[in-house]
Amino acid sequence: MSETISRRDFIKVTTSIVGGMIGVAIGVPAVYYLIDPALREGAKEAWIPIGKLENMEIGKPYAFSFTRVQVNGWERTSTSHGGFVIRNSDDPNDLFILNSRCTHLSCTVNWSENDQVYLCPCHDAKFGEQGEVLDGPPPRPLDRYDQFRVTEDGTLEIFYQEG
Numbered sequence: 001m002s003e004t005i006s007r008r009d010f011i012k013v014t015t016s017i018v019g020g021m022i023g024v025a026i027g028v029p030a031v032y033y034l035i036d037p038a039l040r041e042g043a044k045e046a047w048i049p050i051g052k053l054e055n056m057e058i059g060k061p062y063a064f065s066f067t068r069v070q071v072n073g074w075e076r077t078s079t080s081h082g083g084f085v086i087r088n089s090d091d092p093n094d095l096f097i098l099n100s101r102c103t104h105l106s107c108t109v110n111w112s113e114n115d116q117v118y119l120c121p122c123h124d125a126k127f128g129e130q131g132e133v134l135d136g137p138p139p140r141p142l143d144r145y146d147q148f149r150v151t152e153d154g155t156l157e158i159f160y161q162e163g
């Protein structure tokens with residue numbers, strides 16, 4: 001006995017299969033979109049590798065920068081950070097790290113090799129080698145990244161905390 005499928009049944013089955021596939025294709029990303037922010041947690045603190053110690057010349061500011069992405073619900077915000085490592089000697093822990101954000105209105109300062117100062121392009125402030133204010137409106141010296149460590153492979157890392 002042979003079974004035949006009617007044209008109507010064939011269309012019903014085919015429509016159901018295609019409809020189901022479309023539902024999965026749309027539904028899975030939609031569900032992921034809705035629950036994703038709840039699953040992700042933007043790390044508020046982290047160790048950030050900023051370079052190999054062997055590449056940082058003693059007595060000369062070593063510039064670095066990095067970007068952090070904060071997730072707040074469905075909003076993603078990326079912020080740039082940076083600074084300068086100043087090694088005082090061969091001792092891996094004998095160094096300090098300045099934040100390159102000007103303490104006046106947060107512009108990024110640059111090291112001037114000629115003048116041996118950090119210059120802020122926004123209001124012409126000058127900071128000395130230790131980050132102290134030499135000239136201009138900044139109310140305090142450049143901030144420092146106080147927590148750092150050197151890994152076994154000689155990478156300098158700083159501890160970043162949001163805020």
Ligand code: FES
Pocket residue numbers: 102103104105106107120121122123124125136137138
């Ligand atoms: S932001 Fe640097 S001097 Fe104003």
